[in-house]
Amino acid sequence: MRTVPISAGDLTARARIVASALERFAAHGYEAATMRDIAAHAGVSTALVTHHFGTKQALREECDARVVRFIAEKQDAPGTPSDVLGEVLGTFGPYLARMLGDGGAASDALFERLLEVARATIADGSASGWLRPARDPEAQAAALVMLGVAPFLMLGPLTTWAGGDSEAALQRIAAPLAELYTHGLATDDRLLAAAGLATEEAR
Structure with missing residues (x-):
């Protein structure tokens, strides 16, 4: 198999590929999105996508990791927990809606990360008095995630x-x-x- 040449532009190309994958997965779902379509949308060859990520599953894992890193960065930044869920959904809403709907272990892991953010939002809101106490805070966290994702699903x-x-x-x-x-x-x-x-x- 011919080796794909590595150039100075590959790092930028990698970022474009991930951005394209986030959009294509959001638009078509994991199964329907193809490496060829992702490559075309990123303006690179399919071979370069394979060079950077190997498989579509590895590319999906990188997209999920991008979301998780974004969540971690927002949680570490100044501000209140209530800001984090809105920023995550505002940035990755269509992708999350599609990936959560696909089901599977990766979707479950993403849902759990969003639940963590929602739990922190509820804890902060309850402590500061701007959220009413809920009979079931865990279900309230799940409801916050569900309502946040729903507009993108629709x-x-x-x-x-x-x-x-x-x-x-x-x-x-x-x-x-x-x-x-x-x-x-x-x-x-x-x-x-x-x-x-x-x-x-x-x-």
Whole structure:
């Protein structure tokens, strides 16, 4: 097999390949995305992708590692834990939505990292008093991740609904989601009662 020449531009090419893989995996899913498509989108040859990463699975692992490093950097940076989940989803939302939906060990590992961020958000919010206590904080963390990822999972229909502009779609639903988080949705306990969680006052 012919060796691919290594040039000074390879480091930049590697970064382009990872960025392309994040986008192609997000757009098509892991199974449907091809090394050829990733290479074309990055403006490099398929041979160079293979030279840097070997296999598509290794490239997926590098994409996941990129997300994990981003989370770690944000957690170490100044700011509150509540900022981290928003920044992670704002940067990698489409990729996370697709990869979490694919299932498997790698998806489970990504979900667990997002749960860690959500747990920290809840702990910080509860300690500082800006989050209401939950009956089940662990389920609350899972719900935060689920609600955060959901708009990206629905990005296709939302984009159509917003006239073909995905950014406009995300911006438009941001306010109702913030209202839902802040004020809730229902004005009485009927939803809690339906879930078997009605307050003592309502029983």
